Amino acid sequence: MAKEKLISVETVREHSRAEDCWLVVDGKVWDFTDFLPEHPGGPSIILRYAGRDATQPYNEIHSPSLISDSLSQSKLIGTLDASTITSDWLKLPPKSTPELQLDQKPPLHTLISSHDLEEVASRTISKKAWAFYSSAATDCITHRANCETFDRIWWRPRVLRNVQSACTKTRILGVESSVPFFCAPAAMARLVDGEGEKGIARACAKAGVLQCISTNASFPASEICASVPSHPFFFQLYVNKDRTQTDRLLKSLPSTIRAIFVTVDAPIAGKREADERVRADESLSTPMSGAKAKNDKKGGALGRIMGGYIDPGLCWEDMKWLRSITSLPIVVKGIMSVEDAVMCAEAGIDGIVISNHGGRNLDGAPPSLRTLLQLRLARPEIFRKMEVYLDGGIRRGTDVLKAVCLGATAVGIGRPILYALNYGEEGVSHFIEIIRDELEVAMKLVGITNLGQTSLECLDLGEVETGLGLERWGVKSRL
Amino acid sequence: MAKEKLISVETVREHSRAEDCWLVVDGKVWDFTDFLPEHPGGPSIILRYAGRDATQPYNEIHSPSLISDSLSQSKLIGTLDASTITSDWLKLPPKSTPELQLDQKPPLHTLISSHDLEEVASRTISKKAWAFYSSAATDCITHRANCETFDRIWWRPRVLRNVQSACTKTRILGVESSVPFFCAPAAMARLVDGEGEKGIARACAKAGVLQCISTNASFPASEICASVPSHPFFFQLYVNKDRTQTDRLLKSLPSTIRAIFVTVDAPIAGKREADERVRADESLSTPMSGAKAKNDKKGGALGRIMGGYIDPGLCWEDMKWLRSITSLPIVVKGIMSVEDAVMCAEAGIDGIVISNHGGRNLDGAPPSLRTLLQLRLARPEIFRKMEVYLDGGIRRGTDVLKAVCLGATAVGIGRPILYALNYGEEGVSHFIEIIRDELEVAMKLVGITNLGQTSLECLDLGEVETGLGLERWGVKSRL
Amino acid sequence: MAKEKLISVETVREHSRAEDCWLVVDGKVWDFTDFLPEHPGGPSIILRYAGRDATQPYNEIHSPSLISDSLSQSKLIGTLDASTITSDWLKLPPKSTPELQLDQKPPLHTLISSHDLEEVASRTISKKAWAFYSSAATDCITHRANCETFDRIWWRPRVLRNVQSACTKTRILGVESSVPFFCAPAAMARLVDGEGEKGIARACAKAGVLQCISTNASFPASEICASVPSHPFFFQLYVNKDRTQTDRLLKSLPSTIRAIFVTVDAPIAGKREADERVRADESLSTPMSGAKAKNDKKGGALGRIMGGYIDPGLCWEDMKWLRSITSLPIVVKGIMSVEDAVMCAEAGIDGIVISNHGGRNLDGAPPSLRTLLQLRLARPEIFRKMEVYLDGGIRRGTDVLKAVCLGATAVGIGRPILYALNYGEEGVSHFIEIIRDELEVAMKLVGITNLGQTSLECLDLGEVETGLGLERWGVKSRL
């Protein structure tokens, strides 16, 4: 039979591309080219052995009979000429994943979750930057609870629904967003990477993600916005003790700023002990005099010293003033109680961010998800009056989806994006894709294909509902 | 007195079998042959010293007077002739259990639980196989909860019931099974052992246990079935995007296949990070082109690349089509909500497997036992309309029995059987016997002797019931 | 002033006894003899420095002025003659507590809790004995829960009650006991100490504590009883498959046996994996034949092989038979459900031991305290019909008192007494005194002075009550 003709290893090697792909299995040479896209295990694993001997990996998982069942006899090229075998041929393709090294950044593509990015940042960014970003108030109870609360909610996944494709698009305050999450405002991104907020901006623009620029950004908002012309932004505002400065600041904002997020949960800075332990300059704690001395005694932590100009006297009246000086939508950032959420809705605020400042200010503040749960179950009508966002504790696409199922329009992501910035703009792009992919996978596995299908019905709140204290608002039972 | 005659060690040594068993205690030689089956401590410990001096172990636990109380004087053979004692005689029988070695498989019979088998597999099967089998979605919350939920249910053991013998037999979809558990479908068993699913099949057939063959098995179903002719099987089906291939596949199944388990909880593969970190071939992630490129970017994890042909568009309508092309009972595998269970019953499905794919797909999916609890307490009538199975988290015979008490006809066991396969067919047989024995012991200690006696009354659900959120289905209290 | 006379160190040293006690403080010599019993800090610390210089320890805690305020001037003997000071005099009394050594038994009096005794036993008794005693069924869930459940009950201590003295006496089945706990039956105490159950008996008799002798004791009951003539005992009974043997056994019991505790929770032995791993003789697992072979395959664990003669067919009918062959009170040991407790009361049983065999048989059996809580809150009338005991998890005097507050007449203590036996009879005496003292202290601090004052009112069950599932028995709320 003609198929029995001998084939040399040199000849086999010539067929090592996707468009022309031979493999040797058990001494027989087969043409896999047409079969590549059909392979249940995907083409990659076959291509790895294109032009080579795949006997060992094939037999690890397949029955000897499978190959002749799957490929027609016309794909059998012949028999390997054993006399042409060389030691080089016998070598397997080199394993290409080296062990992670503890003292340097591994290649970005090997980091596959936000936990990976955080772990790498913890050992490769500067001590000062790590202390500033990772720290949270006193015993970090709220900081930890922000994350853990997500894990106490179970899904109620539905099956046998067509989930061929899922769409993660949404609108935030009328602005299109490819995903229901945005880059939360954070101070001084330059501590991590020289491009700072500009790097984040470019990655966000490419991915169709919105970024909320901090008043304390390393670059002026105008510069950040200018780096990706016409891409929309939000602007986070700390109101200055000197209102004229705030007025001037708002008036100076570029036109691509589409909303103002005014922070209300940080009238003073919290006590972030990790931050305070890495002080800017201890030797200056004594010579300082006057009103500022007190802050300095607390160690000169970046968190404390940065907030000197913020007005701790900001109150509800100021929201009217703010409304009078800008025509942009106003979002109140830092809501931690049902009552204040209701007051915002009554005050005509356009949106709120349920937030405890990432657990950085008042330790024991309720985890953001707890407040969202209480608001959703006790005052569901609020969600029709204004948009509700949440930040704090988002580490997974499933976290994003849970918040959305509870009525949030979108969630803010803070620290993880800074940790991703450790790899520059590319790191941020990589991170956005990780979360977007996790979100899409979660949607499909929950049984929905667009965000309009999210609802309480997707969630099993049985383990968290009892402890929410809903009786306070006259809620007897969820149903 | 004649009994005082001297006996040499050589003579004693001649009586070292169960049928002829002398021992020396405190210098006296006794015939233990008739006493062997009477010994409260069992015959083994006596036989260990058959033909030897048992003075030391005897005195460790018995009073000196006991021996003459227990054995009649006719059993006293005489006095040991001390002049015949040799150093060899004085040596105790060698301790025969060596310490486990961390770098190799210990003898199979020293592994006495599924945990032992898992531990050995974790260090002796290939990294790739371990990563593929042991991995679960993202943070592994569901994977851990699958197991832990079992531990939160207490028994209500009843006493003073005759439990001399217990029968573990049951019928699954009309097929006899020696136990209420079956081998759950799992892909590519050959990764662990060359005999793969065939080895499992032989062990199952010997033990009267049913095996559900995966669409992604290493061998074609026909080969697996042929390895144990006439033994019944189930077949797990992933529906292909190309329905004609599925049609052809079903038609090609051997006649010993007795039911089709169609998987519905994996329209797409979950993100199993341990699996993704051990990639098949990282170097191929770039050259790939076209539609498959996206999967490759995720790392080429076996879990992801294997599912390429599975149809994410599978929906309820397809169940009618499936019904039309096979006359076998149809079981829907992957139910995670009460509502979908009810829909299956209404659709005339023959059975369901409550399953979250071993925690491998959607992290945060409810642990299987939670869904079973909800279904049993909220919709008990469903269990009369179709059979209900569960998989995920079964590690002990007590786990099996708890599920059965909650209404499950049987449970599927997945990973542990693959870990047992690390010792080939014999390992699987050993594992089945471990679980069967644990189940039988549990039944007796709970106070029942056949599975027909299982009921909610056997269980104390006090610690889990509150958090189930049964109010959703209008259940106020269990009783 | 005459008091200024010089005193040599030799003279001071002559006054170093409680009846004649001088000390030097700040160069002055004082007579503390009369003050000794008045010292708020107790006499010990003063006596330590009798005849010596106490300046340093005195100043560590007292004001310089205190001494002249507390002692009249007549107690000032004079001034130390500095010229007589020697280096020996200057040395402090030697610290007498050496560090515990990990490889040997520390002095008994340095062990001050049952945890200490357990820790020492774990490293100094034989591996076989430790495995046998310490092991529990499969995953040890019940074993751990037995202890932990006690810690979830809070006291409600009452103050301003006269608690000068407290009486721990009670009566168990009409027999006087100095404390509401007894030595639970345990097999083969000789594994720990050659005196075995006899050593326990002597310690119990001295302390007025009752001992329940196991059918599987190392010595016949008659020998154990004979070791402390006229001291009352209880006898634990495993009913033999051959009832005539049980009949004979009961008839042979000495007259100081005052009750029969028939064990019903161990129709077969549980799977105690630690025990099975330390097998008696692995080499015998093969040659054994016949009915016993199965047990041997399980590893020849002491727990399994000892139970060969126990009748797994024992049932309620047998209680009538048992009643007919003995006139002693009958206690059923091993009750794990409210229902079986009620059945015992209805069957005229004199008492029950709520017990899960120390977590050794069915893993997942409810912790004993949980069953006691359920029985007390759901069926309080049972406690008036028969006596109720509990064993499992008792490690502290507070544990004993909690059980008594919940209605138990007494509790059984098992493993801790065996660990105490590691120091022989003296160890057991020491252990009994530890628990008795802890119990007395607890009573006083709870605000009661005899066991008749115990009640539910002493306990705050708020954290455990919700999870008890009391609705099963129609209990809506505790009050």
Place this chain on the structure above:
Amino acid sequence: MAKEKLISVETVREHSRAEDCWLVVDGKVWDFTDFLPEHPGGPSIILRYAGRDATQPYNEIHSPSLISDSLSQSKLIGTLDASTITSDWLKLPPKSTPELQLDQKPPLHTLISSHDLEEVASRTISKKAWAFYSSAATDCITHRANCETFDRIWWRPRVLRNVQSACTKTRILGVESSVPFFCAPAAMARLVDGEGEKGIARACAKAGVLQCISTNASFPASEICASVPSHPFFFQLYVNKDRTQTDRLLKSLPSTIRAIFVTVDAPIAGKREADERVRADESLSTPMSGAKAKNDKKGGALGRIMGGYIDPGLCWEDMKWLRSITSLPIVVKGIMSVEDAVMCAEAGIDGIVISNHGGRNLDGAPPSLRTLLQLRLARPEIFRKMEVYLDGGIRRGTDVLKAVCLGATAVGIGRPILYALNYGEEGVSHFIEIIRDELEVAMKLVGITNLGQTSLECLDLGEVETGLGLERWGVKSRL
């Protein structure tokens, strides 16, 4: 342009004070003097580089354009003359925070929380003192729960309230206090520091904090009071078995004592095992005779031996006697049940301290916060009849505020002050300021500015309320 003139490093260096402050950034010399107080990041970080080159730290966080936007051109002095740069100039100011050393006390100002002070005390005070202060009863369950219970209460922070300044002042029994906490009574402070309670007194007086002097203080109350003339104190009383001694003691108290705190939760000392293991003198355990011998057998722990004179017979009748011999307000210290609190109110007691003696006496006594929660929710009217304090578990300013929100007038702080005393009076001052600052920050972040605004509304008790067992007192729901 004149601004382009060259400036030498010598010239720059001359402007290195707050009143005259030049910095070099990117080769330009700027005058920051006027900008110093305006800097959002505070003046410290600028002053660190006064007279130096700040290019690197500036660019780490700021955009290059920011400086010319923020400073008018008139502040640009000129260009640095590169030819004058020296290696000394290039050096950064020295980092001044050395690593903490494990074997010595770090500088006090580097300790920023009560945890820091405790950690340092644990390794630098004497073993005996550490054992005495840190120890708690038996398994330390209550001791740990005292702290942990605080962490289970969430805040309900309110936003947009003017919190420019907050006042922490209150009145305790009519005595002014700068803060709602006081120094709880503790025995023998001299074990830690030679100045003992006097050092504490001076720190308290300076800070306007009240101190409650223990009957077992190292110095007589008169001496302690005399150290800070006219500063008010409280006095903790152990009633002596000999009432005349107590009478005499009270009559001897200085006039600055403003209330008597009579301890009722320690009729006998608890079993503090860590304390007992570090015995005063083991060798004396044998020779002691008579009534004291029993205590000595328990190991001569300081806790046990100190309490010899305390009357375990103290009862409600004695409160009338106590009332008759002093005209000072009487506070009962050691209430652990709602019922006893009510009895105190009915007996006309002026205040109570909810306390379990720091978990040192009865293990399993309810954590103080639990009792406060029960009292507040079940018997709110009590708080209008007398003052209620709490001690046990206070480690943070937030803990103080939570107790006050639950109705406590003030809380006592015990162990942490002793650990602070490890640094003498200065350490105590430092500790008081830490807690006071944490309290003030917490108030502002909760949204209140004086203690009169505290209420249940500030707290989210959802996670603790269910387990409190409030049904006992007929409370169905909190609202």
